[in-house]
Each structure stands twice: as C-alpha cells, then as structure tokens.
Amino acid sequence: MQNLQTIAALSMLITFSAYAGGKQDVKVILKDVKEDSKVCDKNSDYFKKTGQECAIKKVRFETQNYSIQDAEDPSPYYGTLGYFGFEAKSWGDVTKFGFVQSLRGCTYETKKNADGSISKRIGESIMHLNKKRILVFPDWSIDATTKDPLYYGPSEEDSHLSGGRLALYRWTPRLGVIDTNKTKDLYEILNLKEQKRLKLSPSVFVTDTPSMAYTKDVDAQEYQNISMEFDICLYNLKDIPLLIENDNAMTGIPIACYKWNSQFAYNYDKQKFENLPSKGLDPFCASQIPENPADIFKREQETK
Numbered sequence: 001m002q003n004l005q006t007i008a009a010l011s012m013l014i015t016f017s018a019y020a021g022g023k024q025d026v027k028v029i030l031k032d033v034k035e036d037s038k039v040c041d042k043n044s045d046y047f048k049k050t051g052q053e054c055a056i057k058k059v060r061f062e063t064q065n066y067s068i069q070d071a072e073d074p075s076p077y078y079g080t081l082g083y084f085g086f087e088a089k090s091w092g093d094v095t096k097f098g099f100v101q102s103l104r105g106c107t108y109e110t111k112k113n114a115d116g117s118i119s120k121r122i123g124e125s126i127m128h129l130n131k132k133r134i135l136v137f138p139d140w141s142i143d144a145t146t147k148d149p150l151y152y153g154p155s156e157e158d159s160h161l162s163g164g165r166l167a168l169y170r171w172t173p174r175l176g177v178i179d180t181n182k183t184k185d186l187y188e189i190l191n192l193k194e195q196k197r198l199k200l201s202p203s204v205f206v207t208d209t210p211s212m213a214y215t216k217d218v219d220a221q222e223y224q225n226i227s228m229e230f231d232i233c234l235y236n237l238k239d240i241p242l243l244i245e246n247d248n249a250m251t252g253i254p255i256a257c258y259k260w261n262s263q264f265a266y267n268y269d270k271q272k273f274e275n276l277p278s279k280g281l282d283p284f285c286a287s288q289i290p291e292n293p294a295d296i297f298k299r300e301q302e303t304k
Contacts, residue, residue: 001103001126001143001210001228029078029275030065032260035175039234039256046255054255055093059086059234060175060205061258065275075215078273080262084151084232085175085205094186094202095166098237099151100250101143105228105261106136106285107211112221112268120284123224124211129244135211136288140247143230147243149250151232152206162190165237169204178207208232213264213273223266223273227282233257 040046040054047053062083069076088094109123124135127145142149154167161167167187177183186204189197208230216222239252263276 001208025069025071025076027067028064029067030277032063034061034258035059036256046253049253054097054236055089056097056234056255057087057089058175059256060084061232061256061260062176063260065262065264065277075218076273077212077214078264078275079212079226080208080210080260082208082210082230082232082260083176083178083205084207084234084258085172085203086234087175087201087203089202091190091197091202094204095163095190096237097234097255098153098166098169098240099206099232099234100149100240100254101151101208101230101232102140102247103143103228103230104137104140104285105226105281106288107213107224107226107228108136108282108284109216110223110225110266110268118268122288133290136285136290138286138288138290140231142244142247142249144244147245149244150237150240161187163187165240166204169206171200172203172205173201175203175205178205210262213266215266221268225265225282226262227265227279227285228263229259229261229281231257231259 037058040056064081067076067078107124108120111119122134122136126135129147150165153165163186169186170183171186171189172183210228211226213226214224233254234256235254264273267274
C-alpha cells in the first residue's frame with residue numbers, strides 16, 4: 001500500500017536477519033524470495049504473449065513477515081515487508097519500466113464482548129485514486145493514492161526530477177540490497193556524471209510496508225488485525241497510463257507478476273496473534289462495503 005510506504009519504516013525493517021543492539025527486537029517469521037533472469041527471453045511468457053523481448057535483465061520479488069517489539073512495550077507488532085526490484089540491461093533502459101500493484105482486503109479491529117462473542121469493525125482510512133475511503137477492498141483494486149497507477153510514482157512537486165515517473169524509485173548496487181545507507185533515490189544517481197554512473201548497476205526497487213497487527217488495549221481485549229492480498233506486476237512504462245478513473249484501466253501485458261499477502265489475526269482462544277499466509281482473504285473483509293470515513297463517523301455518533 002503505497003500510502004504507507006515510508007523511508008522511516010524501511011529503515012526500521014531493512015536489517016531483519018542481521019539486526020543487533022538497539023531497543024527493538026525484530027524477528028523474521030516467514031521469508032519468500034523469487035528471482036528471475038529470464039522474464040524477457042524467447043521462452044518467457046511475456047515473449048509468447050507479445051512476440052517481443054525486453055530490456056530487463058533480472059527481477060526480484062521478496063517478502064518477509066516479521067514481528068517487532070520495543071523493549072518498553074510488552075506487546076509486539078506484526079507485519080510484512082515487500083521488496084520488488086529489477087535490473088535493466090542499460091542505464092538507458094532503466095526508466096522504461098515500472099510497477100503497478102493491485103490489492104484487496106482490509107484491516108479491522110476485534111473486541112471480545114461480555115457475552116464472549118467477538119465483534120469486528122473497520123478502523124482505518126486511506127487515500128485511493130485521490131479520494132479518502134475506509135481501508136477495505138472486497139474486490140481487486142489498483143493500489144494508488146492518486147490517479148497515476150504507477151506504484152510509488154512522484155508527487156506533483158517531484159515530477160521535475162531526473163528519472164521522470166521513476167524518480168523516487170530507489171537505486172541499489174545489487175538486487176536484494178535494501179540498506180538506506182547503500183541505496184539512493186534514482187534521480188540522485190541519474191544526476192551523477194555519466195562516467196561514474198556507468199560503473200554502477202542499473203538496478204532499482206520499491207518497497208511496501210502495509211498496516212501492522214497489534215494490541216490496541218489488552219485489558220479491553222481489543223486488537224488490530226490485517227488481511228490483505230497483493231499482486232504486483234512489472235510493465236513497460238508506455239503501458240502504464242498517466243491517469244486512471246477506475247480499476248479496469250490496465251490493458252497492457254505485464255512482464256512479471258508476484259502475488260503476496262499480509263495476514264495476521266488475533267486468536268482469542270490461544271491468546272496470541274497468528275500469521276496466516278495461506279488462509280486467504282478474511283470473510284469479514286470480503287463482505288464489507290467501502291464507505292467515506294466521515295459517513296461512518298457520523299453514523300457511529302448517531303447511535304451513541
């Protein structure tokens with residue numbers, strides 16, 4: 001979910017396996033890596049569908065489900081970090097491709113009532129296609145805060161930067177490297193002198209850190225849960241519209257896709273959060289109707 005993608009969150013999570021010291025304990029629960037250096041050759045699905053090769057040398061998709069706990073907080077947070085990158089065959093090709101992501105699902109709060117029943121409610125709102133809405137997507141939708149479907153495209157004030165629509169993608173010296181001390185925004189690398197830039201790999205990536213699951217109130221037995229599914233695809237940039245009005249705008253053939261999810265739910269019987277990567281979309285998310293957050297707040301006030 002691009003609206004939650006921040007360098008601060010990235011900095012907090014990038015060193016999962018080698019994390020040491022500090023006041024936060026980060027543990028990897030589940031890791032998945034898919035790397036492909038043949039997505040555009042003549043035996044690829046892309047070539048079979050289009051009859052064309054492309055200038056992508058390699059793609060890498062990686063997700064890590066994790067828990068993170070502050071030493072002063074007795075309750076850990078649970079979430080998923082997604083890393084999606086590609087290496088182009090040359091610096092002239094690196095800005096010709098980009099990612100588009102679709103999503104479905106929701107985040108929701110659960111509370112155990114006095115009679116032992118569990119109630120659920122939607123608890124967050126986001127910007128989607130330039131409109132504010134509650135965070136629930138019962139059907140697949142383009143993951144975009146603005147009407148530009150490109151995943152992590154520049155805001156209007158950044159549109160003048162070198163790299164155009166890919167200006168804020170992160171350059172990495174090697175796919176898989178995510179450390180903010182070793183990576184830079186693509187526009188910074190493109191501003192280097194050509195002689196220096198040509199010594200570097202034309203590799204870029206984006207990340208995603210969807211909402212987390214966590215304890216809201218242990219005494220009231222209230223918990224935040226997440227059930228989100230994602231499908232991120234790499235496209236030729238020419239096939240990604242500048243503006244879309246609905247979720248049916250993508251008509252081009254993707255070069256490579258990767259399905260992933262973030263599924264954490266509190267189990268009241270076991271009194272702990274469970275990571276449920278293969279559960280599928282929570283039925284509660286699939287049954288909800290997207291609404292304006294202001295309408296929900298107004299209705300809740302009227303029932304008090």
